[in-house]
Amino acid sequence: xxxIIIDDEPLAREIVxxxxxxxxxxxxxxxxxxxxxxxxxxxxxQPDLIFLDIQMPKINGFEMLELIExxxxxxFTTAFDEFAIKAxxxxxxxxxxxxxxxxxxxxxIQKYLQHQNSQQTQQxxxxxxxxxxxxxxxxxxDGNKIKIIPVNKIDYLEASDDYVKIVTAEGxxxxxxxxxxxxxxxxxxxxxxxxxxYIVNTQLITRIDPYEKDGHLLLLNTGAKLPVSKxxxxxxxxVLGI
Amino acid sequence: MANSILSDKRLRYFFxxxxxxxxxxxxxxxxxxNIDELHSVSDSIISNVLLAICCFFISNNMKYxxxxxxxxxxxxxxxxxxxxxxxxxxxxAMWMIFPETDHYVQVIRTSWGIRFGxxxxxxxxxxxxxxxxxxxQEQKEMDKRKTESEKLSKDAELFKLRQQLQPxxxxxxxxxxxxxxxxxxxxxxxxxQQLSDFFRGTLRKDEHQWNSLExxxxxxxxxxxIEKVRFGHRLxxxxxxxxxxxxxxxxxxxxxxxxxxxIKFGLYDTTGDILIKLDATTEENxxxxxxxxxxxxxxxxxxxxxxxxxxxxxxxxxxxxxxxxLLTIKKDKEIxxxxxxxxxxxxxxxxxxxxxxNGKLES
Numbered sequence: 001x002x003x004i005i006i007d008d009e010p011l012a013r014e015i016v017x018x019x020x021x022x023x024x025x026x027x028x029x030x031x032x033x034x035x036x037x038x039x040x041x042x043x044x045x046q047p048d049l050i051f052l053d054i055q056m057p058k059i060n061g062f063e064m065l066e067l068i069e070x071x072x073x074x075x076f077t078t079a080f081d082e083f084a085i086k087a088x089x090x091x092x093x094x095x096x097x098x099x100x101x102x103x104x105x106x107x108x109i110q111k112y113l114q115h116q117n118s119q120q121t122q123q124x125x126x127x128x129x130x131x132x133x134x135x136x137x138x139x140x141x142d143g144n145k146i147k148i149i150p151v152n153k154i155d156y157l158e159a160s161d162d163y164v165k166i167v168t169a170e171g172x173x174x175x176x177x178x179x180x181x182x183x184x185x186x187x188x189x190x191x192x193x194x195x196x197x198y199i200v201n202t203q204l205i206t207r208i209d210p211y212e213k214d215g216h217l218l219l220l221n222t223g224a225k226l227p228v229s230k231x232x233x234x235x236x237x238x239v240l241g242i
Numbered sequence: 243m244a245n246s247i248l249s250d251k252r253l254r255y256f257f258x259x260x261x262x263x264x265x266x267x268x269x270x271x272x273x274x275x276n277i278d279e280l281h282s283v284s285d286s287i288i289s290n291v292l293l294a295i296c297c298f299f300i301s302n303n304m305k306y307x308x309x310x311x312x313x314x315x316x317x318x319x320x321x322x323x324x325x326x327x328x329x330x331x332x333x334x335a336m337w338m339i340f341p342e343t344d345h346y347v348q349v350i351r352t353s354w355g356i357r358f359g360x361x362x363x364x365x366x367x368x369x370x371x372x373x374x375x376x377x378x379q380e381q382k383e384m385d386k387r388k389t390e391s392e393k394l395s396k397d398a399e400l401f402k403l404r405q406q407l408q409p410x411x412x413x414x415x416x417x418x419x420x421x422x423x424x425x426x427x428x429x430x431x432x433x434x435q436q437l438s439d440f441f442r443g444t445l446r447k448d449e450h451q452w453n454s455l456e457x458x459x460x461x462x463x464x465x466x467x468i469e470k471v472r473f474g475h476r477l478x479x480x481x482x483x484x485x486x487x488x489x490x491x492x493x494x495x496x497x498x499x500x501x502x503x504x505i506k507f508g509l510y511d512t513t514g515d516i517l518i519k520l521d522a523t524t525e526e527n528x529x530x531x532x533x534x535x536x537x538x539x540x541x542x543x544x545x546x547x548x549x550x551x552x553x554x555x556x557x558x559x560x561x562x563x564x565x566x567x568l569l570t571i572k573k574d575k576e577i578x579x580x581x582x583x584x585x586x587x588x589x590x591x592x593x594x595x596x597x598x599x600n601g602k603l604e605s
Contacts, residue, residue: 008509009473027569033476034513055410058353058541079413098417109352137541148541 002045005031006038006061007053007077011185014053014228016077019105026109036146047072049112051096054078059148062087063139065121067146074121075108087127093120126181136187138166140173141190143242149172151190155204155222157182159197160232169222194218194232246305247375264364265290272349281346284339289332293361296324300365301372308376317373321366328361329354396561408502411468412441418472433471440464444495455522455529456488458497462520463499469505476515477505483522490529493562493585499555500533500580507578508535529584537578552580 002027005013013031020026029045032038034057042050052074054061062084065071077096078084087094094108129135138149140157149168158165163174164182183193193199204220208228211217216228218236228236246253249270268286277285300320309316333350341344415437443461459481466479473479501520508516519534552569559568563585 002301008476009418009472010419011418012414014425015417018254018421018424053408057407057510058538079417098413099420100417212343 001026001049002026002047003049003051004038004041004045004047005051006033006035006041006056007031007051008056009053012053012077015099016105019102022102023106023109035059035061035067038064039067039130039146042068049073050077051075054081054084059139062125065125066129066139067141071121071125073112074124076124076239080112084128087092087124092230095125099165103181109151130182130185135187138175140175142171142173148215149173151186152201152203154191154201155224156201156226157191157199167224190238192232192235194228194236197231198226198232200226202236205240208233208236245379247301248509260319261290261294264293275349275353277346279478281340285336285346288335288339289328289361291355292328292331292335293364296328296361296365297368300324300369304369304372304499306307308373308380314373315397317366317369320368321362324365325358325362328365329358332357346594372409399557399561411502414472415468422471429471433468436464436468440468451457451494453494454488454492455490455492458492458494459483459488459522461495462497466518473509476509477518478515479518481520481522487522487524487529490524490586492529492586493558496555496558496582496584497531500531500552500582503552504533504535504580505554506576507537511537513542525583527586529586531582531584533580533582536576537573538571539576555582 001023002019005016005028005032007013007016010033012035017028020028029047030041032041036058036116037050038050041047050072052061052064054076055078056064059067074093076084076088076093077098078095078100085097092239094111096104096108097219117175118232136151136152138151140147140149142193149166153168153170155167155169158167159179160174162176164177164179166173166175166209179197179199182191182199186199190202191199192202197221200218200220204222205218206221207219209219211227216233218226218228220226248257267284268290269282272282272285273279281501303320325463336350342524415433419430419437422433440461443464462481462515470479497520501518504518505516508518514535517534518530521532523530524531552571556566556569559582562565565585568583568585570581572581
């Protein structure tokens with residue numbers, strides 16, 4: 001059983017390391033002090049299980065998981081985070097509340113050995129993405145780099161097969177999510193789904209022109225032109241108060 | 243219970259003088275109507291003493307029942323009734339004392355209208371005066387209560403703001419201690435002590451609402467040491483000050499949350515090692531504290547993300563000094579600066595400044 005510990009506090013890693021020593025068959029491959037190191041290590045070593053802290057520099061534990069293609073089994077460790085705990089509870093994923101006892105730690109390992117599925121991890125990631133701390137930014141991969149995009153820097157979102165294209169002044173990024181997900185998690189006054197395939201940052205709209213039969217065409221101050229559906233136009237009218 | 247009118251010494255003299263003048267006037271008037279000395283004197287004394295008794299009852303009554311604006315007619319009715327009773331009592335008294343003085347009886351009979359009018363005037367003015375007096379007393383009492391309750395809620399709010407529980411800090415520190423117990427029991431014990439001192443500090447009571455900068459910096463060191471155990475080499479700190487300003491006054495537990503905010507911000511917004519800097523200087527009559535932390539200008543939204551930490555400090559400064567301009571923030575490339583000005587006025591004065599400005603806010 002290959003294990004990786006990801007936590008920004010050295011002593012917090014220390015205690016997991018100590019407890020892990022007595023678990024037969026557990027092999028600690030490496031420890032990481034933030035999500036970036038974590039992503040690299042996971043890709044490099046393909047661990048079976050990771051111990052993951054939530055609050056970490058730059059990107060939190062959930063955001064780190066989002067960026068991994070097939071995340072391994074996770075035991076979350078956290079001191080205090082109401083929203084994270086809610087996300088865990090609603091998805092029956094095991095988590096350790098710091099400080100935790102050796103018995104509790106062993107129980108978590110037992111649970112992992114019995115279930116070993118990463119299905120739940122995926123659900124937790126989805127649930128966690130709805131928490132307030134994660135709603136004001138989107139974390140994406142840009143080649144080998146990781147980019148954190150504050151939502152107010154998003155121009156618009158465009159559906160693209162299994163992905164969503166995130167268009168910003170700095171370029172276009174892809175994220176494996178659905179349009180519905182973004183429609184629900186972004187602030188409804190700031191972002192409006194004007195079309196089946198488009199969600200727009202309302203603060204950038206400069207003009208709305210009639211277009212073809214029932215449709216409209218939206219002009220952003222970046223020069224981009226987006227189609228507006230009939231339903232989208234109704235929503236837009238409501239949000240902009242026109 | 244409100245103070246009665248006669249509890250005021252100056253008012254007692256004033257009423258005594260008033261009644262003497264009134265008696266004198268009545269005596270003069272009766273003499274002018276050719277009433278003899280004895281009758282004039284006894285008439286003016288008896289009628290005015292009876293009148294004073296009436297007024298006393300009416301006024302005292304208002305101590306217990308104060309009519310509201312819609313019941314002011316009550317005053318008129320009571321005054322009229324009292325004047326009528328007074329007339330009856332006076333007539334009866336005079337008739338009993340001097341049953342057979344013709345000229346006097348004559349005068350009394352023809353002057354009842356004027357007497358009644360004068361009595362009514364006096365009684366109703368005393369009623370009105372009492373009404374004003376007791377209303378004012380009631381108002382004063384209400385104001386006092388209001389100020390008191392405001393002070394209470396202000397104290398409670400300040401206490402709460404100071405005592406902001408830091409669960410994240412607490413549990414992570416406990417976790418560090420848990421890790422140390424295995425490998426370094428001595429360090430674990432040391433950290434337990436530091437943590438205890440830190441939390442004892444947050445529980446200090448109101449009498450120490452103002453501390454010297456020196457005490458506050460000591461407390462801050464305690465906090466920083468704990469944080470350094472948690473974050474290891476990543477966290478470095480630098481505190482600059484000159485000895486002369488160590489005696490300046492700082493609201494208790496104000497600096498620690500500012501630094502805590504800077505640490506959180508610095509540690510979670512960057513991945514490398516961070517330096518937290520605190521500079522204490524003076525500017526005019528203020529103590530000026532500047533706290534610096536690194537941040538990433540590209541990704542951070544400091545005003546949103548660190549909202550709570552700084553807004554509660556701003557609120558505390560407002561409650562203490564009634565000013566909103568004491569906390570300012572500045573971003574300079576990759577350094578985030580929080581500047582706090584702490585006016586150096588002595589504690590008593592500060593208290594008054596607060597109460598006054600609070601009054602203004604209410605109006």
